[in-house]
Amino acid sequence: MSSLNKPLIIISILLVAVAVAFVLSWQTVAQSVGYTDLTRALTTTTATFGTLIGVITAGLMFTQGAFSRLASELNEKSPTYLTEVLSLEKIQSIAARLAALRKTFTQFASTTTVKEERDLYTRIAIKASDLFVDFAVILKLKLRQQGLPDTDLLVSEMDSTLYDVYEKTRRDIKKEWQLLNIIKRIVDAWEGQTAFFLETTSKPALKADLKNSIAILKLKEKVDQGSADIAKNTAKTLNEIDDEFSELSKRFHEDRIPQLLSQMVQASILRGRYFYLTLSFIAIPLLVNLIILPQLSQATATFFQPIIWATSLLSIIGVVFLFLYIYKILNT
Amino acid sequence: MKKSAEERIKRLFAEYPYPPIDVIIPILERAGRGEKELESQIYEIYCNLAKGIKEIMSLKGNNMKTLARVWEVATSAEGMKMQPLELSESKFSFSITDCPMIHVGKNVSTNVKGKFCDIVCTAGSRALMDTVLAPHKGICAWSKTLIKGTGKCAVTFELVKAK
Numbered sequence: 464m465s466s467l468n469k470p471l472i473i474i475s476i477l478l479v480a481v482a483v484a485f486v487l488s489w490q491t492v493a494q495s496v497g498y499t500d501l502t503r504a505l506t507t508t509t510a511t512f513g514t515l516i517g518v519i520t521a522g523l524m525f526t527q528g529a530f531s532r533l534a535s536e537l538n539e540k541s542p543t544y545l546t547e548v549l550s551l552e553k554i555q556s557i558a559a560r561l562a563a564l565r566k567t568f569t570q571f572a573s574t575t576t577v578k579e580e581r582d583l584y585t586r587i588a589i590k591a592s593d594l595f596v597d598f599a600v601i602l603k604l605k606l607r608q609q610g611l612p613d614t615d616l617l618v619s620e621m622d623s624t625l626y627d628v629y630e631k632t633r634r635d636i637k638k639e640w641q642l643l644n645i646i647k648r649i650v651d652a653w654e655g656q657t658a659f660f661l662e663t664t665s666k667p668a669l670k671a672d673l674k675n676s677i678a679i680l681k682l683k684e685k686v687d688q689g690s691a692d693i694a695k696n697t698a699k700t701l702n703e704i705d706d707e708f709s710e711l712s713k714r715f716h717e718d719r720i721p722q723l724l725s726q727m728v729q730a731s732i733l734r735g736r737y738f739y740l741t742l743s744f745i746a747i748p749l750l751v752n753l754i755i756l757p758q759l760s761q762a763t764a765t766f767f768q769p770i771i772w773a774t775s776l777l778s779i780i781g782v783v784f785l786f787l788y789i790y791k792i793l794n795t
Numbered sequence: 796m797k798k799s800a801e802e803r804i805k806r807l808f809a810e811y812p813y814p815p816i817d818v819i820i821p822i823l824e825r826a827g828r829g830e831k832e833l834e835s836q837i838y839e840i841y842c843n844l845a846k847g848i849k850e851i852m853s854l855k856g857n858n859m860k861t862l863a864r865v866w867e868v869a870t871s872a873e874g875m876k877m878q879p880l881e882l883s884e885s886k887f888s889f890s891i892t893d894c895p896m897i898h899v900g901k902n903v904s905t906n907v908k909g910k911f912c913d914i915v916c917t918a919g920s921r922a923l924m925d926t927v928l929a930p931h932k933g934i935c936a937w938s939k940t941l942i943k944g945t946g947k948c949a950v951t952f953e954l955v956k957a958k
Contacts, residue, residue: 577825579818579900671812678814679822682836686829 498764505759505771509752512745512778515785519742522733530730533723537640540718544646545605548714554605557707558598558617560700565591567697568676583676590652590669596621596629597645603633604642640727643720650712653704673701737788744781748774800851807847808872811840816895820903820911830911834918841922844869849927862927862952863887880949888951897941908942916950924952931955 565588572584599617606613621629636642655668667675680694715721751774755767814836823829848854848868854861863882870877870891880888896912920935933954941948 577818577821579821583815583818674809674812675815675818678812678836679818682814682819682829682832683822685832685836686823686826 498761501764501768501771502759504775505752505756508775508778509749509756512749512752512781515745515782516742516749519738519745519785523738523742526730526733530727530733533727533730534638534640537643537720537723537727538638540720541640541642542608544642544711544714545601545608548711549601549605551602551605553707554598554602555616557704558595558602560704561591561595561598562620564588564673564697564700565595567693571676580679583672583679586667587669587672587676590672592625593628594649594652594669596625596632597649599629600632600636600645601642604636643724646711646715647721647724650708650715653708654712670701670705673697677701732791735788735791737784737791741781741784741788744777744784748777748781803851804848804868804872807844807851811843811847813840813873813895816911816915817899820899820907823911824903824907830914833911834914837915837918838922841919842926845923845926857928859884859887859928859952859954862923862933865923865927878947885954886951887953888949890947890949891941892947894941894948905942909939912937912939912942920950920952928954 568584568588568591572581572588575581575584595617599621602617603613618626618629632645636645651668653669655671677694677698680697684694751770755770759767814833819833823833845865848865849861852864852868854864860882863879866887866889867877875894876892878890878892880890882888894912896908896915899908899911916935916937920937924930924933924935933952935953936951938949940946
């Protein structure tokens, strides 16, 4: 299903569907269908698809209402995170620590020869970079919200790949409440989506990975009789970031933001791409049928026959999209 | 457990996390040393965990039942499933279906896994017995069947006197 989400594939399906519909209808021009059969087919399909459109439109109105309510609730809550929860100093101090972690663990990953250890350090460096980018986006939004000039302080520390991710993340924020998606990603990346004790996600959180790395570093320092500063400094950074995040995480959960965002995802799917494809592939043929119906007579039957065939086939494609839409809802 | 006790246990395990055995074993295998250091690290972690659990759960006794209770809390906190087999004044045995050792990569041989299983279990069980019972009061044995892939691993704690 995931591949079907790609716009290119959907456009291809649409083009193929339209082409097939017109080729088939063209071929049927030669075959003659009786006027009575044609009228029956037209009235039956019009009534059926009219009912479907009614049901879909009612669903849309209901979903739109839920979506608007959720968006307004999230819009009310999101500015607080920029004005109260995340101060400029806090954002900059977390970002500086994340940058230090990224640098340290990138260096560790490049010097270790054991695959498991290298994978762990690389994972930490990648996650620290991702969080760094998210904080850079938050900083940008905060500066804009407060009418302050853009410092580009964090952007200057990014390489081209990170900068591309930063630009994409920034561009993806079209509504005010979408800032909360970034904060959710930060909280989840740091502490994981946890139940009581067990991690429910297969991806380990950055905090857990850092703790594991500290255990390894301590052990290596004992074995090599080296300085204990690296493990100690990493532990210090971990505790500092954790202290900063704990307030953010607490407020985030108190405000029920994860639940609201999850409901928003549901509502977005209900009014997503497959919904509109279903709607247009049923509504357009239905409209054509409604125009044809009063003008259909024994004299015009032959003329309208290929058009009726084409609209019927397009409606069938609409039903296929309807099934895909239902499938997507059930699999969310 | 009360909610506050749950939270405290959670914090305790966050403070003394179990080391990532699946990463540590390949490192020590490559280095050819560090086993003693790993043993002492695990011993230290389990001593702190056992002390913390006793305090949070207000467990005062120095007997096998207290040890079983501490172990029960520790396994549930680590997300391990434990099936008790026997609990008496002198013996506590149980079986487990999962342990960190079976998550060690396939490229590590069964012999090496067995060697580290002994290191980890010796340190962990000794820390538990030293903290809950008293030093040199108990012994612990484990079957290593999980590593061999022949079934559940049976672990038995026994008082020295009872032998």
